[in-house]
Amino acid sequence: MGKESWVKAALVWAAIIVLFVLFFKFLYKPHEDVQKTYPQFQSYVEKQAGDPQSIVNVSIRSDNLRGDEITAKLKDNTSVTTYGPADDGVRAQLRKDLESKKIPINYEKPDEGSAWMNFISMWLPLIIIVVFMLLFLRNMQGAGGKAMSFGKSRAKLQSDGANKVTFKDVAGIEEVKQECTEIVAFLKDHKKFQEIGARIPKGVLMMGAPGTGKTLLARAIAGEAGVPFFTISGSDFVEMFVGVGASRVRDLFENAKKNSPCIIFIDEIDAVGRHRGAGVGGGHDEREQTLNQLLVEMDGFEANDAVIVIAATNRPDVLDPALLRPGRFDRRVMVGLPDVRGRKEILAVHMKKIRHTEDINVERIALGTPGFSGADLENLCNEAALMAARNGMKRVTEKDFESAKDKILMGPERRSAVLPKETIKVTAYHEAGHALVSHFLKSRENVHKITVIPRGQALGVTAYLPKEDVYGYSKEDLLTKIAFAMGGRAAEEIKFSQFTTGASNDIQQATELARRMVCQFGMSRLGPINFGQKNENPFLGRDWGESRNYSETLAHEIDMEVSKIINTQYELAKQVLVDHMDVFERVSNILLDVETLDSEEFLAVVNNGATSEQIKEIQAKKTLSGSEGGDNANKQEAQSNAINSLNTTPTPA
Numbered sequence: 001m002g003k004e005s006w007v008k009a010a011l012v013w014a015a016i017i018v019l020f021v022l023f024f025k026f027l028y029k030p031h032e033d034v035q036k037t038y039p040q041f042q043s044y045v046e047k048q049a050g051d052p053q054s055i056v057n058v059s060i061r062s063d064n065l066r067g068d069e070i071t072a073k074l075k076d077n078t079s080v081t082t083y084g085p086a087d088d089g090v091r092a093q094l095r096k097d098l099e100s101k102k103i104p105i106n107y108e109k110p111d112e113g114s115a116w117m118n119f120i121s122m123w124l125p126l127i128i129i130v131v132f133m134l135l136f137l138r139n140m141q142g143a144g145g146k147a148m149s150f151g152k153s154r155a156k157l158q159s160d161g162a163n164k165v166t167f168k169d170v171a172g173i174e175e176v177k178q179e180c181t182e183i184v185a186f187l188k189d190h191k192k193f194q195e196i197g198a199r200i201p202k203g204v205l206m207m208g209a210p211g212t213g214k215t216l217l218a219r220a221i222a223g224e225a226g227v228p229f230f231t232i233s234g235s236d237f238v239e240m241f242v243g244v245g246a247s248r249v250r251d252l253f254e255n256a257k258k259n260s261p262c263i264i265f266i267d268e269i270d271a272v273g274r275h276r277g278a279g280v281g282g283g284h285d286e287r288e289q290t291l292n293q294l295l296v297e298m299d300g301f302e303a304n305d306a307v308i309v310i311a312a313t314n315r316p317d318v319l320d321p322a323l324l325r326p327g328r329f330d331r332r333v334m335v336g337l338p339d340v341r342g343r344k345e346i347l348a349v350h351m352k353k354i355r356h357t358e359d360i361n362v363e364r365i366a367l368g369t370p371g372f373s374g375a376d377l378e379n380l381c382n383e384a385a386l387m388a389a390r391n392g393m394k395r396v397t398e399k400d401f402e403s404a405k406d407k408i409l410m411g412p413e414r415r416s417a418v419l420p421k422e423t424i425k426v427t428a429y430h431e432a433g434h435a436l437v438s439h440f441l442k443s444r445e446n447v448h449k450i451t452v453i454p455r456g457q458a459l460g461v462t463a464y465l466p467k468e469d470v471y472g473y474s475k476e477d478l479l480t481k482i483a484f485a486m487g488g489r490a491a492e493e494i495k496f497s498q499f500t501t502g503a504s505n506d507i508q509q510a511t512e513l514a515r516r517m518v519c520q521f522g523m524s525r526l527g528p529i530n531f532g533q534k535n536e537n538p539f540l541g542r543d544w545g546e547s548r549n550y551s552e553t554l555a556h557e558i559d560m561e562v563s564k565i566i567n568t569q570y571e572l573a574k575q576v577l578v579d580h581m582d583v584f585e586r587v588s589n590i591l592l593d594v595e596t597l598d599s600e601e602f603l604a605v606v607n608n609g610a611t612s613e614q615i616k617e618i619q620a621k622k623t624l625s626g627s628e629g630g631d632n633a634n635k636q637e638a639q640s641n642a643i644n645s646l647n648t649t650p651t652p653a
């Protein structure tokens, strides 16, 4: 297909070039040329006055495009040709000139061929322009050299090649796999179902957060059933030019039917499948046409077309209801974030691909990564492997997984950034403030790591991880969240009686949360009423605009409630820090000294009064056992020994 289109394109271009050359070489006589040569001819005729017989005759062939072609035949059997402007005055003058010199004139009619040439030469520029425009449009269409594949489906056919995906590759979402086995059974033996008169499902909609393995699952279904797998992304349908999307859909289904039984996988179906007539910025005709075509095609399956359309989305709420009617995407599969067990299994799948030490405690990594999706876990494994390779290690250790997790959670370290001492000091107290408020208010998050080494955009980071998988929050949980978000600023006020811009992000997060408590969760004096219709992404937690459905008075009340929540929690955060001033000072100072504390070390400082020296000792032991890649039992023992020794010798700061 690619080759054919290249030949075609080359032919068209060659033809254009040939026409161009012809045009300039034989047909086109620029006006100036005529202007120049005609006076020359005239003066030549003048000069012949002395010997009028030197010109035998003159033939004039009138030709309205190029002017008159005037040929003078001379006595010595040569001839002179010029072109004269096709102008009646000039012609009359010339005739008078020639007649006065008694030179005979032949008027010749333009021959047939030249009339035809005239026609072409008149229209050629236009034709060339049109051809150019067409080519230009086509090139824009098929970006990337697909000049001639106008409206052809972009679906890629996945072959059942060496790296066939099966259910073995999909881990941690057992229930979802169960739901899919039926589809596999159908694809394998569709006759059995059809004979008994069962209507075969046409469409399966997979919903779930990004990276939870929807694509992987669809691929695995095809792999298990051993059928071809066509994949296309919803955004491929939506192109610049009207009609292309619809024709792509037609083409895709045509192709699939030829390969039945098979699977068509449409990723990001929300790109085409949004509510019709609810497009952003008015007329999204193109998208609607594409969607309509999709619906038509799905309705148009014959009973014996064993084609199953699997679509994936993380915005099921915006889909056009027509897509969800029976006979279309009537099967719906929720693909959720994995729980601890699921994460462990997914990690196992991806750790098989990297060379690692035997002693890695997968369970602990799984426990420490709540909220991670399958894709996040895959990324974690890869980052860990990169980390190990960069450090010249032969195998990936658990420590590499730790650093990889920190990088993913908090952004890459910027050790090279040189900050003023004062800034680092403020950062240390700020981060200690966050961590301690969270700790003393017994939030549902554990302090995972505190650092004053700049990471990503931040000068310092306090990272939290949920203590267990979280399925919902109580009002208390949310208030605590707001309090420890304000902990950083509270610390700055208590210690330095001043504020820095470092808290702006904290303030934003706290305010957003407080507003949602009032407007969405009904957790304020205003009662369980939804204020404003949030058009929010259920999986991404992102706002897509809000329309206000309450009065000015209420708007004021809402603002008052929000600010009350924030201020109360801010005061609470300050109170917590003042009540534990000694711990606050100690954590901050140790943080300044050792730069980073992990959860164990943090607890050692808070609960057991560990000193800088003792923390450094713990850290040194960890580094040692980590770099040795020694067996895990020893490592853990070493750590717990270090902590136990603290227990017996509590050191007040």
Ligand SMILES: Nc1ncnc2c1ncn2[C@@H]1O[C@H](COP(=O)(O)OP(=O)(O)OP(=O)(O)O)[C@@H](O)[C@H]1O
Pocket: 169, 170, 171, 172, 173, 208, 209, 210, 211, 212, 213, 214, 215, 216, 217, 267, 312, 313, 314, 346, 349, 373, 374, 375, 376, 378
């Ligand atoms: N349950 C899982 N088991 C094993 N690997 C997984 C799982 N979920 C995700 N992954 C890994 O994450 C990668 C990305 O997942 P996939 O593309 O299927 O996610 P998705 O849900 O389609 O995401 P998106 O919504 O962003 O398209 C997969 O290639 C796979 O390596």
Ligand SMILES: [Zn+2]
Pocket: 430, 434, 488, 489, 502, 503, 506
């Ligand atoms: Zn902060």
